[in-house]
Amino acid sequence: MEHIAAFMLLIACSDDLQACKEYPAPAIGYETVEDCHSELMPAIRTMGAAQPKTYGKCVEIDPALLYEDAEIVWDVTQQGGIEVTLEVINPHMSLQSVASVEGQKTHNNVN
Numbered sequence: 001m002e003h004i005a006a007f008m009l010l011i012a013c014s015d016d017l018q019a020c021k022e023y024p025a026p027a028i029g030y031e032t033v034e035d036c037h038s039e040l041m042p043a044i045r046t047m048g049a050a051q052p053k054t055y056g057k058c059v060e061i062d063p064a065l066l067y068e069d070a071e072i073v074w075d076v077t078q079q080g081g082i083e084v085t086l087e088v089i090n091p092h093m094s095l096q097s098v099a100s101v102e103g104q105k106t107h108n109n110v111n
Contacts, residue, residue: 003063004029006036009084010043012051013076020076023047033060057082 008025026043030036036058048054055076069089076082 003031006030006033006058006060008036008040008043009057009059009074009082010047011055011076011082012047013053015052017076033058055082057084059084061086
């Protein structure tokens with residue numbers, strides 16, 4: 001099974017940076033950060049043909065996050081950079097809690 005070490009974030013903005021949105025990357029994830037970087041500039045150039053301002057960044061991730069619900073939070077700075085963070089959603093819920101709740105539902109259905 002392959003692992004994901006990075007993902008690409010592509011953002012297009014208006015000239016004044018007041019309206020920005022994400023664009024799809026060429027791949028969902030990359031096995032190495034270097035693989036991501038090799039596709040970054042071509043992706044930005046392709047997207048930039050139709051957008052006033054375009055930005056892209058390869059973000060290294062912990063492969064263990066693939067098993068967590070996480071939100072990608074990004075911001076385009078006035079200097080033209082992208083700040084990216086990954087925020088784990090509900091990090092306190094464990095698989096044991098889910099299994100326990102499911103087990104209780106099954107138990108209640110039997111009674």
